[in-house]
Amino acid sequence: MRLFKKSSIIFCSLLLLTACVKTKVIDDVEIIMLYGFDWEASTKEYIGTGVSPLYGYSEQADTRENAAYTSQSSSIQGITSQIQHKAPFQVETGKLTSVLFGEEVAQIGISDILQGINEMPDIGRMLHPLIVEGRAENLLSEQYQLEQTLPRYIKSLIDSNIKRNLPKMTLHDLNYRYYGEGMDPFMPIIADRETIVDIVGLGFFNHDKLVYKTGTDSFFAFKALYEDSNDATYQFEWKKKNKSLSVISIQSNQKKKWVSKNKLEITVKIEGYIAEAESLGLDKPQNKRKLEKQIGEKLEEECSELIKKFQELDIDPLMIGASAKSTFRDWNKKEWEETYPTIDIQPKIYFHIKQTNLTK
Template sequence: MRSHKIWFISISICLFLTGCLEKEIVDDINIESVEGFDLIGENEVMGTFVVPVYQADKTIVNETFTAISQLNKDILRSAQKESSAPIVNGSLELVVFNMKMAEKGIIQLVDGLQRDASIGTGLYLAIVDGETKELLEQNLGTRGTGDHLFNLLKHNIDRRDVPKTNMHIFLSDYYQKGKDPNLPILKKTEDSAEIVGVAVLKGDKYKLTIPNEKLFYFKSLVDKHADGTVSLKVDGKEEFVSVRSIDTDRKFKVKWEGDTPAIKIIVKVDGAVREYTGNKVTPKDLEKFQKLLEDKIIKESESMIQEFQELGVDPIGLGYEAKSRKRGFDFKKWKDETYPTLSVKVEAEVRLISTGITE
């Protein structure tokens, strides 16, 4: 009898609590999937909000709403005036910024997003080469523009050469002393969109672009590959070999001599020959391909690191690695004096464990 009484009280409490929640019927709201922000003029921001609309024939079209303001919440509030139903962002998957906005700084808008409890930290962020409004006004994919762009980024992060990123990682890198964020760059094509590189930011401001052809090496320095691919020209021949990375890892060794550090980055790659334009791959060929890729990793990595030092950006997190191994670390001295002239060497260890389709 007592258990029945407890069960009745529990159900009553649950019913009472649910009565306190604000109810939103899916058919009575507009659920946005992607937001875009374009800097226009000096301080005004134009926001574009994309809502997928499900048709009776099960197709999806996109409805876009735009507004101009100076703050993230003000923009969405202004956009509500164009909509016949409330625009809610509980299913928001992606937020994009045009290059002008990225050059000015995006932290104010990102900070507004992180303070919204309805938005998850797994939200993707990206920069657009061009205007976000033009990109988002396209009808992309079969499940809506937001879903199409989200999966474009997810696929290239999980299975290709774009480093892992989301709002949580961006904010972690932004607030971490000794590390700078990076974000993928999207560009509108004639009838779709593509990833054209990765932007390295200094704090929250755009500083330089890593083009697609260097992303394999960049990701090897800042992240781990699951399935990246790189193509190499065989020395002295008109032949090319394509290597697919099965797994990569990187290790940092910091050696201090007084107040002066030297850093060594060891990049390890386990891969397979995916394609070769020459004859059947022999064990001797595998050794040659391994050495070829090792030399290429070292050359491209050290070239990028030198450019990072010249521009004062640190997407690899060398400052963080140095700080974690030195008590009383002086960040001001690091940024002003140490990092620009820091000795950084890259070593590569490549192991090709199969010859793929050439066997």
């Protein structure tokens, strides 16, 4: 009997606790899934644009629509507050998938925006920080003919490309590189292409300011130096044969080795398939070795050019300084900043063709 009474009390207590949980009906909240920020020079304020997908709107149509709310303030909290005044329901940012920085605000500096974003208690650390070619407001206010909502489309675009050639960068990674020593952040660059949003390059920062941009043709060289790959691709322009070869299903891994305090070797081992290779005579070992060497040399050249540019601009997206700090006990930040541009950094690329004809 006592056991029955105890069980009844526990059961009733659980019911009461469950009833106390605060719930929100999805139709009664405005779920901001994209935030974009620009700079207004005339007022020296930030312009913020929040995008909320219109769930249940035009369900029979082939496209999905979004609501965009724009406000202006000197702080991120002020922007959020003003967007709340414009939205018909309570604004929620817990489902935020990406934060977009207009090109001008990225060049001026993102420190205040980053601090404001980090102070939002309900957002996740795995969202994507992105640079917009031009203004973020323009891209986010456009109604694209998409089968997904704009926030979902951009998230899918970034996620799918990270599996290939796009190096990974989340809000967590951005904070780590921004606040850490011996490293600098970078972000993918996206652009409005009239009917679609596309990835057009990478933007590299000196602390909080955008100082250098590359196109998509540099993705693989940078990714090879930066992190391991499992399914990357590379386009090799074989000038001697006047051919363009596609290297697919690439697997690569990289390792840093300090020869001395002033010399670093980055060894990258790469293997992949050559698509449509029947006419290349790669069944002959000497031809295969020759092509492997030429692809390796071309990648070394591209990697060396990137490293040289990073050192010229005194930026460290490859986290060379962090590697030195973990290797040398007497590492000193001030001394490193003076030394970094003159460090001898040598990429060593070893390329192996796994198979020359996928149809066999």
